[in-house]
Amino acid sequence: MAEAAPSSTVTPTRADLFFGYAKIGLLGFGGVGAWARRVIVEERRWLTERDYAEVLGIGQVLPGPNVGNAAVMIGRRFHGLAGALLATSGIYIGPFCVLMLLAWAYQTYGQMPAVAPFMQGIAAAAAGMVIGMAAKMTSKLRPPPEMIAVGLAACGAAFWWRLPLPLIVAILAPVSIVLAHRRLPPAVRRAA
Amino acid sequence: MRDEILWQLVLGFAAISLVSVGGGIAVLPEMHRLVVETHQWMTDAEFARRYALAQAAPGPNVLVVGLLGWHVAGWVGMLVATISMTLPTSLLAFGFAKFRKRMAGKAWLKVIERGLVPVAVGLIAASGLILARGAATGWVTGALAIASTIFVWRTNYSPLWVLVTGALVGLAMGV
Numbered sequence: 001m002a003e004a005a006p007s008s009t010v011t012p013t014r015a016d017l018f019f020g021y022a023k024i025g026l027l028g029f030g031g032v033g034a035w036a037r038r039v040i041v042e043e044r045r046w047l048t049e050r051d052y053a054e055v056l057g058i059g060q061v062l063p064g065p066n067v068g069n070a071a072v073m074i075g076r077r078f079h080g081l082a083g084a085l086l087a088t089s090g091i092y093i094g095p096f097c098v099l100m101l102l103a104w105a106y107q108t109y110g111q112m113p114a115v116a117p118f119m120q121g122i123a124a125a126a127a128g129m130v131i132g133m134a135a136k137m138t139s140k141l142r143p144p145p146e147m148i149a150v151g152l153a154a155c156g157a158a159f160w161w162r163l164p165l166p167l168i169v170a171i172l173a174p175v176s177i178v179l180a181h182r183r184l185p186p187a188v189r190r191a192a
Numbered sequence: 193m194r195d196e197i198l199w200q201l202v203l204g205f206a207a208i209s210l211v212s213v214g215g216g217i218a219v220l221p222e223m224h225r226l227v228v229e230t231h232q233w234m235t236d237a238e239f240a241r242r243y244a245l246a247q248a249a250p251g252p253n254v255l256v257v258g259l260l261g262w263h264v265a266g267w268v269g270m271l272v273a274t275i276s277m278t279l280p281t282s283l284l285a286f287g288f289a290k291f292r293k294r295m296a297g298k299a300w301l302k303v304i305e306r307g308l309v310p311v312a313v314g315l316i317a318a319s320g321l322i323l324a325r326g327a328a329t330g331w332v333t334g335a336l337a338i339a340s341t342i343f344v345w346r347t348n349y350s351p352l353w354v355l356v357t358g359a360l361v362g363l364a365m366g367v
Binding site (some may be wrong): 066067072078099151160188 | 210215241246250285292295309333337365
């Protein structure tokens with residue numbers, strides 16, 4: 001089934017928006033992307049698969065976390081400003097409270113001799129996790145050579161040359177968008 | 193003095209938020225510049241540890257700013273940094289929601305999306321390298337970082353296993 005009929009989607013109440021997004025936030029260990037799709041499309045059926053992908057696509061193009069941007073747009077769509085506020089606070093408040101607890105624990109126990117190497121071990125693993133994530137995204141996307149060059153340039157500019165992010169984005173994003181456009185089949189290219 | 197620091201947090205993170213292509217992790221190099229290089233509020237290693245601590249919490253990755261703000265100015269700093277990082281982009285998304293129907297499924301939107309991906313991936317790689325510079329200081333932590341890179345890259349297991357292993361190895365080092 002490519003796309004569900006419109007009648008199969010459910011309009012969330014204001015409370016649904018808050019609690020649905022609170023669930024997404026609190027379950028989202030290592031990122032909320034996978035859970036957001038699962039809760040919104042599969043479990044609660046607020047949006048169809050295609051609808052959600054479209055909202056997420058716009059969220060991706062705007063600055064900020066794509067799932068957070070999608071929360072604002074989905075909240076607004078169902079309940080206006082109140083909906084946007086409820087969905088957004090739902091996704092941020094739970095994890096924020098957990099972070100407060102962690103910050104407190106770190107402040108209280110962080111100086112203990114056993115905690116420093118413990119945190120150092122997690123930090124080293126987390127660093128590798130981020131590099132591994134970039135490597136995995138690259139292998140999955142199998143980008144053409146010019147896109148790999150753009151990625152390497154962004155990485156080098158941020159890590160070795162320490163250029164400011166606005167400058168990196170201002171230079172590389174237009175170049176990369178033009179390159180992406182050139183890769184499209186001619187028929188699609190005319191439409192874009 | 194304290195007010196001045198809070199304003200630096202507000203302006204710094206709001207500015208980063210508005211150029212955060214690809215979400216929270218891609219802007220780590222810029223956060224590092226703000227809190228480690230420009231203001232020298234913390235060291236490389238402390239920065240890497242704050243990030244690791246944030247990984248132990250669920251939720252969107254941008255929330256790491258809360259821990260950076262907390263390090264700089266306590267609970268108020270945590271709240272101020274989090275709001276500065278999330279509010280500007282949320283307002284922007286709210287404004288754009290109106291054009292959603294007009295934008296949805298458009299070919300040019302797909303092209304922009306595709307064009308931004310390599311930039312975001314490159315920035316994420318830079319984030320990882322910056323974190324590794326702060327965290328992988330000895331040969332054990334270096335090996336740990338390399339092993340977790342390969343694990344996350346080559347397998348489909350949850351990355352949480354990597355963090356658990358890192359914690360256990362860290363504990364063993366401390367004993």
